[in-house]
Amino acid sequence: MTDKPRSTRRLVVVLGDQLNLDSLALEGFSPAQDVIWMCEAAQESTHVPSSKHRIVMFLSAMRHFAMELHDKNWSVDYTLLNDPSHSGTLVGELGKALKKFKPEEMVVAQPGEYRLLQGLQDLSASTGVPLTVTHDAHFFTQPKDFEQFASSRKQLRMEYWYRELREKFNILMEDGKPSAGQWNFDAENRKSFDKNGPVNVPSVTEFKPDQVTKEVIELVNSYFKDHVGHLDSFSRPVTRADALRTLKLFINERLTLFGDYEDAMWTDEPWLYHSHLSAALNLKLLNPREVVLAAEKAYQSGQAPIESVEGFIRQILGWREYVRGMYWLKMPQYLELNHLKATHPLPNFYWTGNTSMVCLSQSIQQTLHHGYAHHIQRLMVLGLYTLMYGVHPVEVHEWFLSVFVDAVEWAELPNSLGMSQYGDGGLMASKPYIASGKYIQRMSNYCKSCPFDPSISVGPKACPMTTLYWDFLITHQSLLTKNPRMGMQLKNLARLDAEKVIAIQNAASEHRAQVGRVKNPVNYS
Numbered sequence: 001m002t003d004k005p006r007s008t009r010r011l012v013v014v015l016g017d018q019l020n021l022d023s024l025a026l027e028g029f030s031p032a033q034d035v036i037w038m039c040e041a042a043q044e045s046t047h048v049p050s051s052k053h054r055i056v057m058f059l060s061a062m063r064h065f066a067m068e069l070h071d072k073n074w075s076v077d078y079t080l081l082n083d084p085s086h087s088g089t090l091v092g093e094l095g096k097a098l099k100k101f102k103p104e105e106m107v108v109a110q111p112g113e114y115r116l117l118q119g120l121q122d123l124s125a126s127t128g129v130p131l132t133v134t135h136d137a138h139f140f141t142q143p144k145d146f147e148q149f150a151s152s153r154k155q156l157r158m159e160y161w162y163r164e165l166r167e168k169f170n171i172l173m174e175d176g177k178p179s180a181g182q183w184n185f186d187a188e189n190r191k192s193f194d195k196n197g198p199v200n201v202p203s204v205t206e207f208k209p210d211q212v213t214k215e216v217i218e219l220v221n222s223y224f225k226d227h228v229g230h231l232d233s234f235s236r237p238v239t240r241a242d243a244l245r246t247l248k249l250f251i252n253e254r255l256t257l258f259g260d261y262e263d264a265m266w267t268d269e270p271w272l273y274h275s276h277l278s279a280a281l282n283l284k285l286l287n288p289r290e291v292v293l294a295a296e297k298a299y300q301s302g303q304a305p306i307e308s309v310e311g312f313i314r315q316i317l318g319w320r321e322y323v324r325g326m327y328w329l330k331m332p333q334y335l336e337l338n339h340l341k342a343t344h345p346l347p348n349f350y351w352t353g354n355t356s357m358v359c360l361s362q363s364i365q366q367t368l369h370h371g372y373a374h375h376i377q378r379l380m381v382l383g384l385y386t387l388m389y390g391v392h393p394v395e396v397h398e399w400f401l402s403v404f405v406d407a408v409e410w411a412e413l414p415n416s417l418g419m420s421q422y423g424d425g426g427l428m429a430s431k432p433y434i435a436s437g438k439y440i441q442r443m444s445n446y447c448k449s450c451p452f453d454p455s456i457s458v459g460p461k462a463c464p465m466t467t468l469y470w471d472f473l474i475t476h477q478s479l480l481t482k483n484p485r486m487g488m489q490l491k492n493l494a495r496l497d498a499e500k501v502i503a504i505q506n507a508a509s510e511h512r513a514q515v516g517r518v519k520n521p522v523n524y525s
């Protein structure tokens with residue numbers, strides 16, 4: 001805490017996901033005239049019931065960053081979560097800080113959440129203290145760039161956005177053409193493991209909690225004791241130095257096989273060849289430019305193949321920038337979208353992992369243990385089930401925002417409500433991401449130890465994913481007919497006789513009834 005009793009020029013607001021010294025909000029920072037304001041607020045962990053992992057990730061990284069600022073002799077006004085006079089909210093505390101410092105202006109880098117931007121703007125309006133919102137330097141593009149892209153197109157497909165950025169930033173380009181003669185190696189990124197599974201997967205980069213993280217873990221275990229998650233295994237990078245080490249090890253040990261096995265899943269193998277960099281990127285411990293550059297260099301030096309490097313860069317330069325653009329283009333209306341009119345509550349087992357469906361229990365339990373699941377687990381297991389079950393997209397969104405260490409709304413909402421739940425009616429995805437249990441059987445070994453059979457849709461051995469897949473097609477048939485990309489799936493549906501259709505509908509209803517009867521033993525509020 002600082003207690004500088006002098007007039008303040010700027011109060012620089014640093015939010016929990018803005019932990020970069022090169023933030024434009026800190027440009028021209030004068031230790032003699034300006035103060036940095038940081039705050040741990042309970043509401044940020046309860047407006048959706050954040051998992052313990054996610055809370056520790058944010059609080060520990062914030063505390064480490066504040067220490068870095070102190071080391072530079074910069075004035076930091078830092079409110080602790082358990083400050084006895086805490087109002088509980090970020091805006092409440094900022095209001096107090098405005099009274100204390102009477103700054104000429106507040107400065108903040110573009111927040112990652114519409115709700116927070118709104119809160120800061122409202123506070124500025126009610127107090128008369130001007131608010132300057134700078135760009136966030138940790139993206140290649142700014143929301144207005146995406147707006148411009150969107151203004152000239154009927155369909156906002158990621159691929160065209162990605163190609164524009166490859167050219168604009170000269171990434172994986174040779175003589176004005178894409179490296180290795182292709183924009184996209186997606187088709188080469190879909191291998192599954194053979195029956196022996198993944199071999200020699202490098203051990204995950206773990207960081208033993210230091211004293212700061214240990215204190216945060218203790219605080220979270222007592223303050224948020226009813227929230228989901230187990231902190232025994234917390235070992236994520238919470239400083240820039242640790243994040244840089246994770247990046248280096250990823251490039252050296254995992255990137256080569258990243259492309260081949262990007263979509264593959266395997267029992268008790270949560271990490272595989274993914275980078276696990278999303279939280280470090282989203283909290284701004286790493287700059288996406290340095291991550292992309294490191295991968296590109298690995299290609300240029302012959303260390304990693306183009307399929308892997310292009311696949312990885314596409315995720316960061318393409319998808320990451322695209323979902324952020326979509327978020328700011330469509331908020332706040334985006335949160336209201338429910339194209340498929342889904343109404344069911346989220347099944348309780350999403351908070352416990354307690355289900356006999358092995359694909360779901362594996363994906364949920366690793367999420368509760370590590371705050372991590374890779375993209376295909378999120379999209380083609382966790383999101384797939386809620387989509388076909390018919391869970392209300394806001395419930396799905398709130399769960400995804402709660403449980404992952406990398407969860408920030410600009411990244412999470414378009415991915416969950418849009419890409420995964422088709423809530424936006426096809427803005428993000430050209431068709432709903434639906435599949436039967438056979439897809440999961442092809443991409444993993446989960447089905448081998450599951451009591452259900454992915455090729456069966458009705459009866460005691462029926463795989464719920466397969467039952468719900470057909471039920472989804474039956475329920476939304478008329479809506480999907482308009483989509484040319486659904487032709488093959490609807491053709492297969494047309495082959496089912498009336499009796500089978502009714503049997504599937506009954507099996508799906510029975511499954512939902514069974515799942516709905518199980519009550520949540522976890523109190524997460």
Ligand SMILES: Cc1cc2nc3c(=O)[nH]c(=O)nc-3n(C[C@H](O)[C@H](O)[C@H](O)COP(=O)(O)OP(=O)(O)OC[C@H]3O[C@@H](n4cnc5c(N)ncnc54)[C@H](O)[C@@H]3O)c2cc1C
Pocket residue numbers: 273274275276277278279281282312315316319320321323373374375376378379383400401404406407408411412413415416419420
């Ligand atoms: C329903 C759903 C919810 C998601 N919620 C989040 C979220 O809250 N925060 C988040 O960062 N990502 C989210 N993603 C995207 C993606 O699943 C994660 O970024 C990725 O799994 C993180 O693991 P990793 O760092 O090992 O990624 P890798 O597989 O190693 O990929 C490299 C990087 O690319 C970026 N990336 C990859 N895919 C996406 C994508 N679709 N959107 C944005 N960035 C992407 C991430 O920064 C990631 O670190 C979500 C995806 C789905 C389907």
Ligand code: SF4
Pocket residue numbers: 357358359360436437438440441446447448450451452453454463464465466
């Ligand atoms: S059989 Fe069905 S429920 Fe079981 S793991 Fe496979 S896809 Fe999942």
